[in-house]
Each structure stands twice: as C-alpha cells, then as structure tokens.
Amino acid sequence: MQRLKPEQSVFHEGDPARRVFMVTHGALKLYTLLADGRRQITGFMFPGDFLGVSIDEEYAFTVEALEDTELWWFSREAFDRFISDHPQVERELYRLAAHELAEAQRQMVLLGRKAAAERLASFFLGLLDRAERASGKAETCFDLPMSRIDIADYLGLTKETVSRMLAHLRSLRLIRLQAQNRVEVLNRSGLSEMADGMSADHIN
Amino acid sequence: MQRLKPEQSVFHEGDPARRVFMVTHGALKLYTLLADGRRQITGFMFPGDFLGVSIDEEYAFTVEALEDTELWWFSREAFDRFISDHPQVERELYRLAAHELAEAQRQMVLLGRKAAAERLASFFLGLLDRAERASGKAETCFDLPMSRIDIADYLGLTKETVSRMLAHLRSLRLIRLQAQNRVEVLNRSGLSEMADGMSADHIN
DNA sequence: CGCCGCCTTGATGAGGCTCAACTATTGTGG
DNA sequence: CCACAATAGTTGAGCCTCATCAAGGCGGCG
Structure with a gap:
C-alpha cells in the first residue's frame, strides 16, 4: 500500500x-x-x-x-x-x-482532428461517463480533480484556450460551473453533438 | 487467405x-x-x-x-x-x-504537442526503424506506400502542410527524395533532433 | 502523346498561442 | 477569524502557424 x-x-x-x-x-x-x-x-x-x-x-x-x-x-x-x-x-x-x-x-x-471546443466537450462527456460508471446511476455533474493546465496538456491546448472554450460552452448553455472544479451538464445531447463535430457552429 | x-x-x-x-x-x-x-x-x-x-x-x-x-x-x-x-x-x-x-x-x-516539421520527422524515423526491423540490417531509405493525404490524416495535418514540411526537411539536407514515394535519410541524428524538438530552429 | 490525378507552390485568412493584465481562490500566519 | 500572499483561473490584444483556397507542374497510365 x-x-x-x-x-x-x-x-x-x-x-x-x-x-x-x-x-x-x-x-x-x-x-x-x-x-x-x-x-x-x-x-x-x-x-x-x-x-x-x-x-x-x-x-x-x-x-x-x-x-x-x-x-x-x-x-x-x-x-x-x-x-x-x-x-x-x-x-x-x-x-x-x-x-x-x-x-x-x-x-x-x-488530438488530430477536433477543434478546441470539440475537444473540451469530448473530455467532459468522458468524465461524465466515468462518474456514472463509478456511481452506477445516471449523473449530470462531475468533479475536475485536475488543473486547467492539466486539462490543456491532455487536450493538446493551452490553459488560456481551455478557459475560453469553457466560457464558450457555458455561453451555449451546454454546461454550468457549480464551482471552479465542478461541472454540471445542462444539455447532454447538445454536448455530444459538439463533441462529435455535428454542431454545425457556422449555422448558429 | x-x-x-x-x-x-x-x-x-x-x-x-x-x-x-x-x-x-x-x-x-x-x-x-x-x-x-x-x-x-x-x-x-x-x-x-x-x-x-x-x-x-x-x-x-x-x-x-x-x-x-x-x-x-x-x-x-x-x-x-x-x-x-x-x-x-x-x-x-x-x-x-x-x-x-x-x-x-x-x-x-x-499529435498533441509537436509542430508540423517535428511530426513529419518523427513519422519518417518510425518508417526507417520499421524498414530496418523488416530487413534485419541498417537502412537509410524506405518507401512511402501511402499518399500525402494519408500521411496528413495520420499526422493531424493537411496534404499541403505535409508537402511544405517535406520541402523544408529537404532544404535542411535531412532527407532526399529518391522518387516521389521513396525517402533517403541523409542525416539521421539531425532528423532525430528535429523529431524530438531539440532542433532549436529559432537559432538556425 | 495526352489526359487525369497527385503533388507542389503561392496567397490569404482563421484558430489557437503568446504575452500581459486582472480577478478569484486557496492557503498561511498573526 | 481575518489579512495577506501566493497560486490558479480568466480575459484581452496581437501574432504566428497551419488551414484554406487557388493555380500550376509532374508523372503514370491508357
């Protein structure tokens, strides 16, 4: 141990x-x-x-x-x-x-093909899935035990870009920050579309 | 079969x-x-x-x-x-x-952290290693069985960028094209430094 | 020999990085 | 428990790398 x-x-x-x-x-x-x-x-x-x-x-x-x-x-x-x-x-x-x-x-x-916002959306969906597997029930929230820099270094971005994309997802009402390190997913299917590049953001 | x-x-x-x-x-x-x-x-x-x-x-x-x-x-x-x-x-x-x-x-x-030229250099070194493992002896050449688009889609770039970086590595005398799809490595350690981000290209 | 697809090269532009300033949060000691 | 420092996160301005769009060259195959 x-x-x-x-x-x-x-x-x-x-x-x-x-x-x-x-x-x-x-x-x-x-x-x-x-x-x-x-x-x-x-x-x-x-x-x-x-x-x-x-x-x-x-x-x-x-x-x-x-x-x-x-x-x-x-x-x-x-x-x-x-x-x-x-x-x-x-x-x-x-x-x-x-x-x-x-x-x-x-x-x-x-890392090879997704835009910054899509990367962050994918990351959040992965953490949400994990939270659900851990608790064994449906969830809408999860913690971020890692810093913004860690997220950036995982997604191939910088901490500034992570911060900006976080603001962007928030402005689209896809997520909400319950605290600095706790995310609430407000629109899961919207987040999925964003993650898989189906959001056609040029239309919006 | x-x-x-x-x-x-x-x-x-x-x-x-x-x-x-x-x-x-x-x-x-x-x-x-x-x-x-x-x-x-x-x-x-x-x-x-x-x-x-x-x-x-x-x-x-x-x-x-x-x-x-x-x-x-x-x-x-x-x-x-x-x-x-x-x-x-x-x-x-x-x-x-x-x-x-x-x-x-x-x-x-x-994909997450290397610049375009570094990606291409890394890719070529990988193919050279493979060629050596396949033949069982030291090599300086290898074939590119894939198109420029395939290389681009593997390295998270576009075909145009692959083409330009190819020209760049050639201009640095790190490689030479024996044919459109056959690469000769002229300076392996130079290529390695480029691949691992040790080339300090701002000095050159 | 000529066409077609692949590759290269050039001009322009956008997305994300860098640098900088500011704000919020956390931890520390009085 | 509060004041302050230190750290983490956010926001803004400008720039740079690479993507996009466009044109031209080359090679391979019919």
Whole structure:
C-alpha cells in the first residue's frame, strides 16, 4: 500500500519497471515530456485502474497524484507469479489493454482532428461517463480533480484556450460551473453533438 | 487467405468483429471518420501485424489496403479455441497489445504537442526503424506506400502542410527524395533532433 | 502523346498561442 | 477569524502557424 499527496509521483518515465499498481482511492495523471519541456498528458487514472502493467523493462511515462491517493502494489515478480498461477487473469489483463487501446485511438482522433471546443466537450462527456460508471446511476455533474493546465496538456491546448472554450460552452448553455472544479451538464445531447463535430457552429 | 487491391477495405468501423487477420504481404491503413468527414488515420499495418484482435463485438475502425495486400484470417471462434489450447499465446497477444499501446502514446505526444516539421520527422524515423526491423540490417531509405493525404490524416495535418514540411526537411539536407514515394535519410541524428524538438530552429 | 490525378507552390485568412493584465481562490500566519 | 500572499483561473490584444483556397507542374497510365 502507498499513500500519495498531490504532486507526488509514483514513478518516472525511464525508471525500471519493478512494480505493478492498482488505484484504490484518488486520481492520477500520466504524462511524458519533450526535450524542451512541452508536456503531453496521455491519460488520467481513477480507482480500479491498473498502472505499470506493461511488458517493458522501463516505465514509459511519469505518474503523479492529482489529489490524496491510495495505491496497492505488488512486485513485478509476485505479479508475474500470480498470473502464472491464475491463467484466466491473463485474459483479463488483455481485455484491459484492449480497452485502453480503444481509448487511445479515440484520443488520437481528438488530438488530430477536433477543434478546441470539440475537444473540451469530448473530455467532459468522458468524465461524465466515468462518474456514472463509478456511481452506477445516471449523473449530470462531475468533479475536475485536475488543473486547467492539466486539462490543456491532455487536450493538446493551452490553459488560456481551455478557459475560453469553457466560457464558450457555458455561453451555449451546454454546461454550468457549480464551482471552479465542478461541472454540471445542462444539455447532454447538445454536448455530444459538439463533441462529435455535428454542431454545425457556422449555422448558429 | 484474402487478397486485396489498393482502396479495398478489410472491414469497416462498426462491423461485427467475426474474424481475426494477420498481414502477410502489403500495407494497410486504419482510420476513423467524424460525422462531417474529417478523418484520422490511427495506424498503418505491415506484414507480421495482427488485425481485429480486440475483445469488442465490433471493429473500432476501418481498415483499407494501400497496395496489393495479402491477409491470413481465422474466424473469431477458431482463434479463441486456438488460444484456449495454447495459453502461452495469450501472453504473446498481451505483449503485442502493450506494444501497440506504447506506440499509441507516442502518437498522442506527436499529435498533441509537436509542430508540423517535428511530426513529419518523427513519422519518417518510425518508417526507417520499421524498414530496418523488416530487413534485419541498417537502412537509410524506405518507401512511402501511402499518399500525402494519408500521411496528413495520420499526422493531424493537411496534404499541403505535409508537402511544405517535406520541402523544408529537404532544404535542411535531412532527407532526399529518391522518387516521389521513396525517402533517403541523409542525416539521421539531425532528423532525430528535429523529431524530438531539440532542433532549436529559432537559432538556425 | 495526352489526359487525369497527385503533388507542389503561392496567397490569404482563421484558430489557437503568446504575452500581459486582472480577478478569484486557496492557503498561511498573526 | 481575518489579512495577506501566493497560486490558479480568466480575459484581452496581437501574432504566428497551419488551414484554406487557388493555380500550376509532374508523372503514370491508357
């Protein structure tokens, strides 16, 4: 078990991959840096997610807590032994990887082809889905455990643009901010159309 | 076994995932479309690569041949049966998925944070690596089986920008075009620096 | 040899970035 | 509990990169 305060990191890109983690509480961000400091956040992790279950000898990204976070971990050897003893787990791991891959593909579409407002709308819908899966019931609100800069680095934008697009979605009455870090979705289908580029904003 | 001519598709996004494929000859592109026709190519496939080995009920993208291509395929049931009989294959599949995931993460960094010239440089280095892995020896040249539009849709750019950046890399003597679709790398480390954003182009 | 599609090159413009100032929020110590 | 500092977020002005629109060149195939 391991507890983390915000900003604390679990491991860094390039560290030898000696442990496997499972998130039990909190939220984390995964990111990689370019030589000049540009950062791309490749994902956020929440309770139930696995970390470091690659095959590689080194972790491929840095992981950092967004809030107070709790992790369970196993040594790589113990984890591998466990898998050998329980072959059906292998299939489950594979399932997980396939799911992450599908998510990565959606993110590539977002980063390669969507406009700023569409990116933010997609991001919010993803968080809303997650909130619903976590609570097991329909939701209209969710928290933003990450900063505007983190959102920007996840969506391939700047914090200023995130802020402006937030204002834009608000002005369209698609969302409302209950607090700085809490979003209420006012028009889910409208937000979906925006996210999938069906909003034909040049008409409005 | 299945043979394909250029432009022919193996399956479409949303088709029921009834078969699993292995590429034996040729090259293919994987892509998804947005509602208004914007396209993001999420990957290219070459001999040795697997296709449709997801867990999902439906294919998550469309696959189309770039040139004359040959595929081996199995029904999903036969494939699953084979895996049950050969548990070590499961691990290999997982290995493969993990590798694809790492690649997807690199592509997210490219799409989210790299400038146009950096994207093209990264793309060329990837193709050079692949050519070396395929031939088993050091290489300085490789073919481009895809059109400029395909490259653009893979890198999140337009065909015009790809063309201009190609001219730019050529003017820097990092590459040379042996033919319209054949690239020779003249300065690999220079290309690497360009790809990783270390080229400090404001100095030059 | 000539047509057609692909690629390149040029001119213009827009979306998002940068830089800067301002406001709101959070945390800290008196 | 309040005052203040420090941090995070918002808003505005100008600019830059890349997209768009348009024209011309090249190559491959009939």
